[in-house]
Amino acid sequence: MYIYIRILGMSTSQLYRGSLTTIILKLVEENGEMYGYEITQRVKELTQGDLEIKEGALYPSLHKMEAAGHLTVTAKKVDNRIRKYYDITPAGKEETVNRLAELDEFLANMQRIINPKLSFE
Amino acid sequence: MYIYIRILGMSTSQLYRGSLTTIILKLVEENGEMYGYEITQRVKELTQGDLEIKEGALYPSLHKMEAAGHLTVTAKKVDNRIRKYYDITPAGKEETVNRLAELDEFLANMQRIINPKLSFE
């Protein structure tokens, strides 16, 4: 029997919609080879448990990014189980730059709307 | 005959998904009574044309926020045409505070992931 308890403070915000690809690209670009489960744990760590990447979002996203030629995948047997390691491609690096630029623009635009007084840069 | 030309630099990013409610709440809370079309123009101004709120997203969103009790609506005839002015309710002000807090958390979490070196605050 399983009882799931909603962790206080864990994010349910819709704002993360659209940011998953950017997060994956950045982490894999920076760390090199990572596998799916590792990405979920790394994000949980970095955000102090605030953001939990769901498997139902993560894995289809990884498959799509591989299909797009932004990531490569290599299956490795570790402890008698399969892990799929993803690494960034040159096209993936370009995509990372673009996605991070988009994120910057998004942040700047939200600042302009939410805090117009600080937006004279 | 209509020819639509894609404006260079206009955002097509998925990052804005989930931010519309926050944007509307903040603008109406700050400016007082606003009507839909006015909101699209204000956002366009503030972001220098970068972000165009689509009518297909805006109007259903306004209706939903009214149904939720976060906004009130008053129809007024201006220049022989109907405008629907939306204003914030007390519940809407609470929601605004919550949404802005969520936005802050989102920004902080993205910083922690994208730029971990700057995240020791």
Next chain:
DNA sequence: TTGTTTACTTAAGAATCTTATGTATATTTA
């Protein structure tokens, strides 16, 4: 041995958005 963690997969449904279409009046331009 029961439950939890690790590790991946995928289908169904929800939420939010874009695109497209429609209505209608006012204003600008050719």
Next chain:
DNA sequence: TAAATATACATAAGATTCTTAAGTAAACAA
């Protein structure tokens, strides 16, 4: 003055991205 554009709202169909849920399977802890 006719045509096009701007103002102003509404909504249905489809796309995208996510959550929820169910499944498989092995390692590990209680």
